Amino acid sequence: MNRSDLNNLRHSLEQLRAELDADLSAISPAMISGNLARDAADELVYQIQRDLQRVDAALERIDTGLYGYCVGCGEEIEMNQLRADPSTSFCLSCNSRVNRRASCK
Numbered sequence: 274m275n276r277s278d279l280n281n282l283r284h285s286l287e288q289l290r291a292e293l294d295a296d297l298s299a300i301s302p303a304m305i306s307g308n309l310a311r312d313a314a315d316e317l318v319y320q321i322q323r324d325l326q327r328v329d330a331a332l333e334r335i336d337t338g339l340y341g342y343c344v345g346c347g348e349e350i351e352m353n354q355l356r357a358d359p360s361t362s363f364c365l366s367c368n369s370r371v372n373r374r375a376s377c378k
């Protein structure tokens with residue numbers, strides 16, 4: 274991965290982080306005004322916080338130079354996959370293994 278690819282992905286991650294932050298701060302007002310049910314709000318907060326964690330972890334991996342490598346097997350993650358989801362931390366084969374395991378629960 275070259276430096277400009279990395280900068281673009283970092284930029285996408287920072288943008289994503291800002292959007293998630295904005296979503297998070299829009300939830301309380303929506304709940305207070307009655308536009309969002311309590312259960313739905315809880316679910317949304319959970320999802321957004323989980324996404325934020327993924328984004329933060331990816332930004333941290335950029336800083337430590339580990340970004341773009343699968344945390345499962347250490348192989349380089351495909352550029353197409355990173356462009357589609359910059360916060361991804363698994364290569365395609367590890368990702369499908371993780372998803373399979375999750376769906377077996």
Ligand SMILES: [Zn+2]
Nearest residue numbers: 343346364367
């Ligand atoms: Zn892998």
